[in-house]
Amino acid sequence: GAWGACRVKMDETLSDDILRVEDEIFEATGIGASQVIVKRNTTPIIPLQSLTLGISPLVGENLWDVITLVRNNEEALKEWLCQYLIFKGLKLRWKKANAAIKIVSSIPDLKGEILAEPKLTSSLNLRPEGLVTFNAILMIDISSSMLARDIEVKNIAPAIEGIRSAMDNERISKFLRYFKEGISVSRRLGATFASLLFLAEKVGRGFGEKVSIIRFADIAEILDFDGPFFDSASGKHGILERAANLIVEKIGEEQGTSTNMGDAIVGAHFVYKQFEEIEGVGTTKPCMLVLLTDGYPTDGDKFKIAVENYFVNNQNVVFYVVGLGNPDRKLMKDIAQRCGGEYFEPEDMGSLLIWYSKRARDLVVKLKGGRARTHELATKLKGRLI
Incomplete structure (x- = not known):
C-alpha cells in the first residue's frame, strides 16, 4: 500500500x-x-x-x-x-x-x-x-587526430533509418554506407553522423529551434546555412538536405592540424549574440553548447579564458563536452560542470548517437x-x- x-x-x-x-x-x-x-x-x-x-x-x-x-x-x-x-x-x-x-x-x-x-x-x-525549447551550438573538432578509426559501429540501425527518412539524397546515402555493423570508423565520421542526427531531431520536433555548427582545427569556422545557424522552422524546399550535404562536406571530408578550441568558443559567443539579437535579450531561448574533441587545446589558456568570460556565469547556457580518444579529461569535466552540463565518453557509435539524440530533445x-x-x-x- x-x-x-x-x-x-x-x-x-x-x-x-x-x-x-x-x-x-x-x-x-x-x-x-x-x-x-x-x-x-x-x-x-x-x-x-x-x-x-x-x-x-x-x-x-x-x-x-x-x-x-x-x-x-x-x-x-x-x-x-x-x-x-x-x-x-x-x-x-x-x-x-x-x-x-x-x-x-x-x-x-x-x-x-x-x-x-x-x-x-x-x-x-x-x-x-x-x-522547454532551446537553441544549440555544436562545436566539432576536425584536427588530424580525428581521422583515427577507433569508433566501433554498433546498434545504429534506428539512427540509419531516421537519417534516411529525414534527408534522403545521393550524398547522404553514400555517407551512410561507411557505417557497417562491426567495423570501426573514424572519429571524424562519427562526429559527422552525430551532427546530422542532432539536426534531424531538431527539425522533427518542429518548434523553430536554431542550430549552429562550428568546426575547428587551425581556425574555427561557423558553417554557413545562409547565415550562422540553421532555422528548423524554415519551410524552404530542400533546405535540410542542403544543410546535411554541407555538414558531410565540412566535417566529414575536411581536416586541419591544430585544436584551437578558444576560437570555437569565440565563435559560439558570436552565434549566441545573434540569437539574442533575433529573439531579444532576456527572452532568448536557452542555449545548449556541445563541444566534441579528441585532444587538448593547442591555443594555451584561450579556451578556458573564453569559456569563463562568455559562458560560466550565463544561466541561459548549458555546456556539454563529448570526449573521444585521449582528450584533456580533467579540463573538459571542469568546464562542463561549471556550466551546468556533463562530460561524456561514448563506448561505441551506438552510444554516441543515442547521447546526441537525447540531447536534441532534453x-x-x-x-x-x-x-x-x-x-x-x-x-x-x-x-x-x-
Whole structure:
C-alpha cells in the first residue's frame, strides 16, 4: 500500500496522543485513507550520491525561469532538501522558488521502502517536467587526430533509418554506407553522423529551434546555412538536405592540424549574440553548447579564458563536452560542470548517437556535488534566496 516517511520533531503544544504530519509529506505518500499505521523506522537511512529532480512551476507557465532560479540557488536548494527523508515518488513544493519538485531517480536507486537523505555534497540533475525549447551550438573538432578509426559501429540501425527518412539524397546515402555493423570508423565520421542526427531531431520536433555548427582545427569556422545557424522552422524546399550535404562536406571530408578550441568558443559567443539579437535579450531561448574533441587545446589558456568570460556565469547556457580518444579529461569535466552540463565518453557509435539524440530533445541542468560556502549560507539564513 501507500506509505511515506518524515523526520520527527517534538512539539510541546501537542498532546501525547497527537501526531501532526505536514500536508506536503502526507500528499506525497498518496495515502487516501483516514486511518494510518505509524511506526518508527528501524532500517538504515542511506546517503545519496545524486538526485534527478523533475522541476515544474507551482504558479504560472514559464518553466525555464523556474529552472534558472533553482539553478542559481543550488546551495539553498540542497539545504532545503536536507530537511526531508527521500523515498521513491516523493513530490515536494519549494515555494520560495515557485518550484514543484519530483524525485525522478537517484544513485543509489530507491527501491521498495528504502529511505535516503541528500547531503550538501550530493550532485543534482534538474530535469524540466514539460516542454522547454532551446537553441544549440555544436562545436566539432576536425584536427588530424580525428581521422583515427577507433569508433566501433554498433546498434545504429534506428539512427540509419531516421537519417534516411529525414534527408534522403545521393550524398547522404553514400555517407551512410561507411557505417557497417562491426567495423570501426573514424572519429571524424562519427562526429559527422552525430551532427546530422542532432539536426534531424531538431527539425522533427518542429518548434523553430536554431542550430549552429562550428568546426575547428587551425581556425574555427561557423558553417554557413545562409547565415550562422540553421532555422528548423524554415519551410524552404530542400533546405535540410542542403544543410546535411554541407555538414558531410565540412566535417566529414575536411581536416586541419591544430585544436584551437578558444576560437570555437569565440565563435559560439558570436552565434549566441545573434540569437539574442533575433529573439531579444532576456527572452532568448536557452542555449545548449556541445563541444566534441579528441585532444587538448593547442591555443594555451584561450579556451578556458573564453569559456569563463562568455559562458560560466550565463544561466541561459548549458555546456556539454563529448570526449573521444585521449582528450584533456580533467579540463573538459571542469568546464562542463561549471556550466551546468556533463562530460561524456561514448563506448561505441551506438552510444554516441543515442547521447546526441537525447540531447536534441532534453535540456537537463547538472549541478555538481560540493559543500555550501560560508557566505552563501549566511545569506540564506536571512530567509531569502540569493
